[in-house]
Amino acid sequence: xxxxxxxxxxxxxxxxxxxxxxxxxxxxxxxxxxxxxxxxxxxxxxxxxxxxxxxxxxxxxxxxxxxxxxxxxxxxxxxxxxxxxxxxxxxxxxxxxxxxxxxxxxxxxxxxxxxxxxxxxxxxxxxxxxxxxxxxxxxxxxxxxxxxxxxxxxxxxxxxxxxxxxxxxxxxxxxxxxxxxxxxxxxxxxxxxxxxxxxxxxxxxxxxxxxxxxxxxxxxxxxxxxxxxxxxxxxxxxxxxxxxxxxxxxxxxxxxxxxxxxxxxxxxxxxxxxxxxxxxxxxxxxxxxxxxxxxxxxxxxxxxxxxxxxxxxxxxxxxxxxxxxxxxxxxxxxxxxxxxxxxxxxxxxxxxxxxxxxxxxxxxxxxxxxxxxxxxxxxxxxxxxxxxxxxxxxxxxxxxx
Amino acid sequence: xxxxxxxxxxxxxxxxxxxxxxxxxxxxxxxxxxxxxxxxxxxxxxxxxxxxxxxxxxxxxxxxxxxxxxxxxxxxxxxxxxxxxxxxxxxxxxxxxxxxxxxxxxxxxxxxxxxxxxxxxxxxxxxxxxxxxxxxxxxxxxxxxxxxxxxxxxxxxxxxxxxxxxxxxxxxxxxxxxxxxxxxxxxxxxxxxxxxxxxxxxxxxxxxxxxxxxxxxxx
Numbered sequence: 001x002x003x004x005x006x007x008x009x010x011x012x013x014x015x016x017x018x019x020x021x022x023x024x025x026x027x028x029x030x031x032x033x034x035x036x037x038x039x040x041x042x043x044x045x046x047x048x049x050x051x052x053x054x055x056x057x058x059x060x061x062x063x064x065x066x067x068x069x070x071x072x073x074x075x076x077x078x079x080x081x082x083x084x085x086x087x088x089x090x091x092x093x094x095x096x097x098x099x100x101x102x103x104x105x106x107x108x109x110x111x112x113x114x115x116x117x118x119x120x121x122x123x124x125x126x127x128x129x130x131x132x133x134x135x136x137x138x139x140x141x142x143x144x145x146x147x148x149x150x151x152x153x154x155x156x157x158x159x160x161x162x163x164x165x166x167x168x169x170x171x172x173x174x175x176x177x178x179x180x181x182x183x184x185x186x187x188x189x190x191x192x193x194x195x196x197x198x199x200x201x202x203x204x205x206x207x208x209x210x211x212x213x214x215x216x217x218x219x220x221x222x223x224x225x226x227x228x229x230x231x232x233x234x235x236x237x238x239x240x241x242x243x244x245x246x247x248x249x250x251x252x253x254x255x256x257x258x259x260x261x262x263x264x265x266x267x268x269x270x271x272x273x274x275x276x277x278x279x280x281x282x283x284x285x286x287x288x289x290x291x292x293x294x295x296x297x298x299x300x301x302x303x304x305x306x307x308x309x310x311x312x313x314x315x316x317x318x319x320x321x322x323x324x325x326x327x328x329x330x331x332x333x334x335x336x337x338x339x340x341x342x343x344x345x346x347x348x349x350x351x352x353x354x355x356x357x358x359x360x361x362x363x364x365x366x367x368x369x370x371x372x373x374x375x376x377x378x379x380x381x382x383x384x385x386x387x388x389x390x391x392x393x394x395x396x397x398x399x400x401x
Numbered sequence: 402x403x404x405x406x407x408x409x410x411x412x413x414x415x416x417x418x419x420x421x422x423x424x425x426x427x428x429x430x431x432x433x434x435x436x437x438x439x440x441x442x443x444x445x446x447x448x449x450x451x452x453x454x455x456x457x458x459x460x461x462x463x464x465x466x467x468x469x470x471x472x473x474x475x476x477x478x479x480x481x482x483x484x485x486x487x488x489x490x491x492x493x494x495x496x497x498x499x500x501x502x503x504x505x506x507x508x509x510x511x512x513x514x515x516x517x518x519x520x521x522x523x524x525x526x527x528x529x530x531x532x533x534x535x536x537x538x539x540x541x542x543x544x545x546x547x548x549x550x551x552x553x554x555x556x557x558x559x560x561x562x563x564x565x566x567x568x569x570x571x572x573x574x575x576x577x578x579x580x581x582x583x584x585x586x587x588x589x590x591x592x593x594x595x596x597x598x599x600x601x602x603x604x605x606x607x608x609x610x611x612x613x614x615x616x617x618x619x620x
Contacts, residue, residue: 217460220485224508225410228485231512232413236420239514258412345449 006238013164020167023065024109027174030058031103034095041092048082055091058098058178062184065175072184073192094181105174112163120156123149210376211311215217218269230255274314283313287338290320294336295328296353302340308347309400315373316340316349319381322370323351323393331355331391342399359388402525403538405430407438407447407464408453408483410607417511424518429508433457434468442471442478449525452507454484454491472498479524483508487534496610497614501603504530529606531564536564536613543616551593559586564609568602 037054041047059069075087082088091287122135126149129135135143135152138157143149150317233255240248277286284302291298305315320338327336333355341348361367361383374381380396404426408414411433418428430441434455450471454464468480468601481504482495492505504524511517511531520530540561543549552560555576562572573583587605591598596608 043472170500221460223454224485225413228412228508229410229416231509232420235512235514235517236416236423240423247423254416258416259413331575 008358014084017164017167019065020171021109021113021163023171024106024167024174026061027098027102027171028106028110030054030061031098031106031174034099034103036096038099048088049077051088051091051095052077055094055182058094059182062175062178062182065171066179069179069183071182074380090181094177097177097181101177105170109167109174110171112159113166116156116159116163118156119152119159122152122156126152140279214373214376215269215273217249218265218272222260223269224267226258226265230262231260233258272314272318274310275317278310278313278317282307283340284335286317287320287340290317290324291336291338296324296331296333296336298324298336298338300338302338304340304342304347306342307343308397312347312377312397312400315377315379316395318373319349319370319393319395320351322366326359326366327351327353327355327391330359331357331389333389333391345399347395347397347399349393349397351393353389353391355386355389355391356387357391358387359383359385359391402449402522402587403427403429403445403447403453405432405438405441405450407432407435407441407449407450407456409433409456410453412519413508415609420511420514424514426521435463438464438467439471439474442475446475447478449479451481451483451521454482454488462491462494465494468495469498472503478502478525480504481506481521481524481530483511487532487538488521489535489538492531492535493614496607499603500531500607500610501527502527504533504566505535506530507534515600520566523568524564527603528568529603531565531606533561533565536561539564539613539617541609543613543619545620546616548594549616552590556586556590556593560590560609563587563590563605564613566602566606 037047037050038195040050056071059071062069072087075091076082081147118137118323122143123146126135126143132142135141136146136155141148143150143152231258233251237248237251237255245276271295275286277289281289283304284300286301287302308316324336327333333353336351336353339348339350339352361371367381367383371381374395374397377397377400379395382394383391384394385391404421406414406417406419406421406428408431415433418431425525429445429447430475432441433456437454438452438499441447452464452468452471454462456463456467462576464482468482471478472480479502480495482489482491484507485508487507488571495505497501498527502524504520506517506520510520524530524613540549540557549557559572560574562575567575569583570580573580576583580583586597590596591608594612596612599605599608
């Protein structure tokens with residue numbers, strides 16, 4: 001076997017074991033709650049609700065470490081109804097197993113690395129330990145000499161071997177009851193799930209249609225009008241060329257500049273469909289790029305745990321681009337700040353500056369276009385700009401995923 | 402001829418006004434919304450209103466609705482609707498109010514100044530100007546109609562020009578034939594399509610358009 005293969009195998013095994021340990025310990029998180037929930041069920045009212053909540057937590061946890069656990073339809077919360085409900089009965093069964101198996105396994109996942117570390121590192125500190133103290137973690141033997149200490153170290157290596165070899169299996173063992181008992185059974189009613197997926201899919205399609213409509217509109221009302229203007233001016237110039245060559249030339253000049261505008265608009269439209277930088281570097285990277293190009297020094301603070309729909313990110317990008325242009329042109333600001341947050345299914349965007357304020361979106365067309373674009377995504381744009389500043393542009397967009 | 406122009410694109414609006422003024426026509430008012438167009442029509446009482454279909458706020462069919470409303474308020478007003486693309490439903494909506502003094506053209510026809518001015522004059526004097534593209538669509542979609550198949554190729558050409566709103570002599574000029582020949586073709590067309598013959602251009606256009614529209618629906 002080549003060295004690279006050995007190295008790859010070693011790294012692979014270590015990574016798998018580390019992930020398995022993490023999973024075991026995270027399982028401890030829900031397992032440690034099981035005795036309390038069990039007590040609650042027996043002693044206090046409202047326990048069914050708590051049981052459902054804990055089962056929900058476990059589903060989320062399992063989805064983090066593997067395939068999604070599809071939840072069955074929400075079970076009843078009243079005790080009498082819940083007792084006859086198969087979902088609740090399965091959750092109860094899971095609760096007992098997670099307490100009996102998941103909790104010890106979780107503890108093992110916590111203790112094993114500690115033991116391994118303690119014993120493997122024993123030669124480093126055994127001389128500092130009090131005389132006649134138990135040397136090994138399993139509670140037998142006293143080390144009096146270097147060979148003894150090395151033997152303890154060997155025990156540590158043994159622990160590591162156990163971790164590498166057994167933890168993936170232990171993690172599976174701990175997860176199995178949840179995966180089996182908490183998912184919707186094969187005969188379960190999945191109509192709710194289907195309805196949910198249908199709704200999100202419809203929303204995505206709708207966002208797509210909105211984007212297509214916006215592009216169609218900018219082509220028809222912008223570029224096409226420009227080109228029509230060119231033909232109108234050319235037609236007028238042709239009529240004029242014999243009787244008034246100078247006037248015809250002026251019309252041709254106008255026609256040419258209209259054609260140039262058409263080209264510029266075409267460029268803008270194609271860029272506005274999706275700025276290439278968004279696909280390459282994500283919203284955070286794209287906004288950092290915009291800030292770097294800004295004439296006014298600009299700080300960027302983006303916290304997005306996941307990506308939003310491409311058209312939504314593009315909209316956010318254009319809001320910032322327009323805001324920064326306005327800041328550079330009109331505000332007299334010395335610095336600007338871009339903040340992006342994505343709590344839950346929404347994208348919140350805020351651009352502030354320390355300029356003189358008094359911005360009016362009706363004087364320039366840029367912000368009006370941006371507002372239309374935001375509205376097309378079912379979002380809102382708020383501009384506050386009292387005289388004396390500061391100017392704040394706030395945009396709230398549905399994430400679209 | 403007194404004209405009101407409603408077009409939301411400033412460059413195109415100015416270009417149109419420039420073109421018409423250079424031709425000695427009187428542009429008495431301009432507007433950039435459908436509302437503004439109705440106000441300008443009420444204020445200036447023009448002979449013709451030139452309306453863009455898509456205007457603020459929704460950029461859909463404001464111009465068509467303004468055209469219908471303006472003609473309801475002033476039955477004598479001639480309206481020429483300009484559109485960026487052919488939409489059959491717009492044409493149908495416009496034509497249900499009668500075809501006299503009505504035009505529906507693609508925007509780029511304005512560049513062919515001579516023909517555009519012809520169309521404008523025709524509409525201003527109570528005639529009709531339907532874009533060849535609209536007529537062509539009606540033709541292609543109603544080609545399964547057996548009676549249309551009875552027409553000779555030349556008769557089909559004449560029918561298409563008739564549907565656009567041209568009079569006999571204008572058709573003769575386009576096809577490089579005599580007025581008499583056109584007259585003969587038209588009589589033959591009406592006979593083959595079972596339409597009542599008429600010399601009045603707008604009634605003729607209405608008959609032809611309704612025939613084509615019917616044929617399209619049936620197919």
